[in-house]
Amino acid sequence: MGTQRFKEDWAGLPPELVTIIGEKVTTNTSYIRLRLACKAWRRALPSRPCHLPPQSPWLLLPRIFTEGDGDGSCDHSDELNFHDPFQSKTHRFRFPYIIRKRICASSHGWLVLEDDLRLSLFNPITQSVIDLPSFSTLLQFVPSSTEHPINRRFVTKAILSCNPSEDGCIVVSQFRMTKKWKLGFCRIGDTQWTGFLLSDLPNVPIDLFLHKNMVYTVNTETEVSVYDLQDLSVMKSSFKILHKGVYDRISFVDGDSESGQPFVIITSQDFKMKRFSMYKWFEDRQQWCRPDLAGLRGENKYDHLSFPGIKNSSAGTSYSCPNYNCLL
Numbered sequence: 001m002g003t004q005r006f007k008e009d010w011a012g013l014p015p016e017l018v019t020i021i022g023e024k025v026t027t028n029t030s031y032i033r034l035r036l037a038c039k040a041w042r043r044a045l046p047s048r049p050c051h052l053p054p055q056s057p058w059l060l061l062p063r064i065f066t067e068g069d070g071d072g073s074c075d076h077s078d079e080l081n082f083h084d085p086f087q088s089k090t091h092r093f094r095f096p097y098i099i100r101k102r103i104c105a106s107s108h109g110w111l112v113l114e115d116d117l118r119l120s121l122f123n124p125i126t127q128s129v130i131d132l133p134s135f136s137t138l139l140q141f142v143p144s145s146t147e148h149p150i151n152r153r154f155v156t157k158a159i160l161s162c163n164p165s166e167d168g169c170i171v172v173s174q175f176r177m178t179k180k181w182k183l184g185f186c187r188i189g190d191t192q193w194t195g196f197l198l199s200d201l202p203n204v205p206i207d208l209f210l211h212k213n214m215v216y217t218v219n220t221e222t223e224v225s226v227y228d229l230q231d232l233s234v235m236k237s238s239f240k241i242l243h244k245g246v247y248d249r250i251s252f253v254d255g256d257s258e259s260g261q262p263f264v265i266i267t268s269q270d271f272k273m274k275r276f277s278m279y280k281w282f283e284d285r286q287q288w289c290r291p292d293l294a295g296l297r298g299e300n301k302y303d304h305l306s307f308p309g310i311k312n313s314s315a316g317t318s319y320s321c322p323n324y325n326c327l328l
Helices: 015-024 028-035 039-044
Strands: 079-084 089-094 102-107 110-114 118-122 129-134 155-160 170-176 180-187 194-200 205-211 214-219 223-228 235-240 249-253 263-270 273-282 287-289 305-308
Touching (some): 015 028, 015 039, 102 155, 110 155, 118 155, 155 205, 170 205, 205 249, 235 287
Antiparallel strands (some): 079 089, 155 170, 170 180, 223 235, 263 273, 273 305
16 A cells, blocks of 8 residues: 555644644744744734744835836835844744735834825734824815825824824824925824824924823924824924934834923034934923933043944834844
């Protein structure tokens, strides 16, 4: 008798056995690939494993342009590349959901995707999707469907108040039109966006920060404004950072845990050295000033932190780094 061959049905493994296999995995990379094996394994494995040790966040690399993209974009690809800077490895994954969707931002481990006047939130680790309402009402006009796809991209920035799987998550986005820009927000589950700021293009914010119900913006003139989403008619404050010299980039980063207010980082280039000037809001002075970080460099007064570098890299900011679900 000939040897009878059996075809392995890996998708038919009992869920209990798949769970045991998943508990043996110790890295985010292996766990993601395990859940991507098939739908049955993805159902058997929890999207938020509790056994994985703390791990460093990954950098999301820009999508690669291919010659087949007729509209001059790279949104047709289903591939995303993530770089682990601590392991010096790049991991490639395929996500059919992102095809023809533009990545606007990443926040709290979720990607913000734009497609046909709508935003959606996509978690590349759990592959969860949250659809947001159409923002066409904020644009004051409806673009023609025959327009070039690049001309139908309106979202320049987007941030989340927390992980969207938690209650009360708010999404704040910046929309750019022909001669104006607008800020709007919606909560998960809302049926429409709420606009709360409209202005001309020269005053466009170059970065946003969201803490609780406060939206921070900073523009090209180093002016920081704060808006209260509870009362859309109130601008809490608007102050200019007195920074000397030219700069390459201005951005917000997480501030102290007590006040929740952000730090403002201003990057400048000095020959082949990157200089990062940090500013903090002081309530008693009613001014953005450099904090006194005595002891950081053995100096009595904080001046600059210098890092070697030649060019800026492109990456979103990670506002929180839990034990899983981390993206930079």
